[in-house]
Amino acid sequence: MNQKGEIVIYQTADGETSIDVKLENETVWLTQGQMAVLFDKNQSVIARHIRNALTEGEIGESNMQKMHNTISKYKPTTIYNLDVIISVGYRVHSQRGVQFRRWANSVLKDYLIKGYAVRNDLI
Numbered sequence: 290m291n292q293k294g295e296i297v298i299y300q301t302a303d304g305e306t307s308i309d310v311k312l313e314n315e316t317v318w319l320t321q322g323q324m325a326v327l328f329d330k331n332q333s334v335i336a337r338h339i340r341n342a343l344t345e346g347e348i349g350e351s352n353m354q355k356m357h358n359t360i361s362k363y364k365p366t367t368i369y370n371l372d373v374i375i376s377v378g379y380r381v382h383s384q385r386g387v388q389f390r391r392w393a394n395s396v397l398k399d400y401l402i403k404g405y406a407v408r409n410d411l412i
Contacts, residue, residue: 311368318354318368324377330386339373339381347374 308326311318321339325332338407342348355365378389 316370316372317374318370319374320366320368324369324374327374327385328378328389329383330381330382334381335377338377339369342373342376342380347376 308319308323310323319327319336321332324335328335339348343350352370354368356368356369357365375393378386378393
């Protein structure tokens with residue numbers, strides 16, 4: 290897997306949502322705003338789910354990275370890795386959340402039963 294960082298375009302099965310996903314250090318990274326789009330929820334809802342997952346010890350500070358960007362020269366943007374995305378995906382209540390959970394469950398089931406998973410475009 291790429292160590293430097295690669296941008297991959299993710300698109301939902303219905304074609305309504307497209308997100309640039311950052312691939313780095315064998316995981317994917319999204320901002321709160323991107324997760325809000327992915328799960329079709331307000332960013333404040335995503336922030337609350339992240340805060341709760343941190344408080345409950347489900348995820349840790351190591352699952353986050355601060356990035357300086359050209360959009361905001363005064364405040365860095367926090368990006369969150371796959372562990373956080375999965376945690377939020379299992380907490381959020383939306384149709385996109387349901388689609389995400391179905392996809393995640395099918396991948397997990399494939400790994401447990403077959404020992405591998407094949408790319409599946411369910412989301």
